[in-house]
Amino acid sequence: MEISTSQNGSSIMWFFRDRGFDDKTINDMLKRCKRLHGVERERASENWAYLKSIGIQERKLPYVVSKCPKILTLGLNEKLAPMVQCLTTLGTKPREVASAIAKFPHILSHSVEEKLCPLLAFFQALGVPERQLGRMILLNPRLVSYSIESKLTVTVDFLSSLGLAREGMIGKVLVKHPFIMGYSVPNRLRPTAEFLKSLGLKELDLQMVAVKFPEVMCRDVNKILKPNFNFLKRSGFEDGQIAALVTSYPPILIKSIKNSLEPRIRFLVEVMGRQIDEVADCPDFFRHGLKKSLELRHKLLKEKNITCSLREMLDCNAKKFQIKFGLFA
Numbered sequence: 001m002e003i004s005t006s007q008n009g010s011s012i013m014w015f016f017r018d019r020g021f022d023d024k025t026i027n028d029m030l031k032r033c034k035r036l037h038g039v040e041r042e043r044a045s046e047n048w049a050y051l052k053s054i055g056i057q058e059r060k061l062p063y064v065v066s067k068c069p070k071i072l073t074l075g076l077n078e079k080l081a082p083m084v085q086c087l088t089t090l091g092t093k094p095r096e097v098a099s100a101i102a103k104f105p106h107i108l109s110h111s112v113e114e115k116l117c118p119l120l121a122f123f124q125a126l127g128v129p130e131r132q133l134g135r136m137i138l139l140n141p142r143l144v145s146y147s148i149e150s151k152l153t154v155t156v157d158f159l160s161s162l163g164l165a166r167e168g169m170i171g172k173v174l175v176k177h178p179f180i181m182g183y184s185v186p187n188r189l190r191p192t193a194e195f196l197k198s199l200g201l202k203e204l205d206l207q208m209v210a211v212k213f214p215e216v217m218c219r220d221v222n223k224i225l226k227p228n229f230n231f232l233k234r235s236g237f238e239d240g241q242i243a244a245l246v247t248s249y250p251p252i253l254i255k256s257i258k259n260s261l262e263p264r265i266r267f268l269v270e271v272m273g274r275q276i277d278e279v280a281d282c283p284d285f286f287r288h289g290l291k292k293s294l295e296l297r298h299k300l301l302k303e304k305n306i307t308c309s310l311r312e313m314l315d316c317n318a319k320k321f322q323i324k325f326g327l328f329a
Contacts, residue, residue, distance in 0.1 A: 011041040029069040044072040055098030068105035090134025104141040127168025140178040177214035200243030241280035248283035
């Protein structure tokens with residue numbers, strides 16, 4: 001579609017040009033949002049100014065509008081302001097609402113009564129505490145776009161099938177990682193659960209993973225989980241040991257091999273002179289930072305010529321570690 005000032009929507013085109021949009025972006029917005037052709041420049045200017053007034057930085061406004069050009073066509077008092085006001089009541093920190101809108105501008109195109117209120121009620125019924133509802137929505141504003149019936153309920157049913165349909169456990173999962181609701185059950189969540197079972201995790205183990213480390217449930221089996229499993233195998237861990245490691249510290253399956261797992265294993269074997277079996281008995285090894293904890297503690301013990309097991313070295317915080325081994329400055 002060729003942009004021309006002779007078209008009925010010439011004023012809105014000049015509105016965009018005045019704000020630095022190139023013709024390609026303008027064309028794309030006009031194709032995706034037919035209502036832009038008939039919107040008055042005054043309304044667009046008013047909505048633009050309003051978005052700026054609520055804390056969206058001017059340099060981010062072109063991105064926000066290009067992602068959801070419909071924003072400029074909506075009634076300010078009828079649509080935009082009510083949604084922003086409602087979101088503001090959910091927020092606890094300055095700029096939280098502006099940040100959520102910048103991440104997912106389409107949130108403003110949804111209705112408070114038809115989408116946001118039913119969504120809040122749905123999550124409350126799952127055991128999400130009222131004070132956490134806002135954090136969830138603002139952290140993952142895309143939640144507002146999901147259908148309760150065809151999307152969210154399917155995920156809830158899946159989590160229930162893992163044995164989480166009690167004591168608000170599903171609510172705890174959602175508070176911990178609201179992004180889990182965006183993943184496909186058949187294509188992502190269920191295959192991941194099946195893979196974890198294949199490693200030897202029992203039902204209670206899976207529940208622990210879902211509640212404490214739900215982000216593990218969201219990772220791709222073939223791209224993330226299997227490569228990590230294979231790395232652990234190559235490093236010398238047996239299947240049963242890997243199952244124990246994953247049960248004790250599930251993030252071991254999603255940590256970067258290059259930046260996290262490999263450097264730790266190399267340090268354990270080449271510098272500390274320890275065996276892989278020691279790690280199997282002490283999964284906390286993977287929780288500790290390499291520089292700030294593992295290397296430092298090893299250095300301090302070596303300087304004092306102190307010998308201890310890996311578990312003894314790592315089963316306490318930094319202060320207790322110093323007391324335990326008499327390492328006061």
